[in-house]
Amino acid sequence: EIVLTQSPGTLSLSPGERATLSCRASQSVSSSYLAWYQQKPGRAPRLLIYGASSRATGIPDRFSGSGSGTDFTLTISRLEPEDFAVYYCQQYGPSPPKTFGQGTKVEIK
């Protein structure tokens, strides 16, 4: 089973600042199978990034994903008020389980 470790646990930033979130895997993940989700309180997760770097439909271009192998990054170039939320990475390779990281909370400083 691939274990995903996200850091930091909490990121305290101001609107307009840049957010950099990390996701590290216990073994190599094909870049085709790494996703990022955003979740707000009381809501279902929303797909942001798939294939490590491709934005899902309707996702603003301030969100970008990068990385390969065991190290992946989600960057939010300029935080908007609606971006304060919890972010999860997930590896969704062909073989289960489709593990998630433990999440990074982006909070208003």
Added chain:
Amino acid sequence: EVQLVESGGGLVQRGGSLRLSCAASGFTFSNSWMHWVRQAPGKGLVWVSRINTYGSSTNYADFVKGRFTISRDNAKNTLYLQMNSLRAEDTAVYYCASPGGDPDYAFDYWGQGTLVTVSS
């Protein structure tokens, strides 16, 4: 518009059973692999189970193997999760999710979730 609507959650005693349903619309359900993901209160997302388009292949997380059963009815566009021998640690919001038509895609579609509370 794609919709996944879960139902069947509620309060159940430890050792009891519950069946969750997920009604799908707005996409070709019968061509889509389906998953269940859960989230304990204040905790992160955890993958639970998946089923292929025909219902002939299923997979489970180790912590639910032998207790939970995933199934589907393509004629009714509905996904199910039969949960038996429930434990306090099964308390969570249960989401159905789908990658749409490509089984090796990320989870593009999510329901709103249904809360299962197991009392001890």
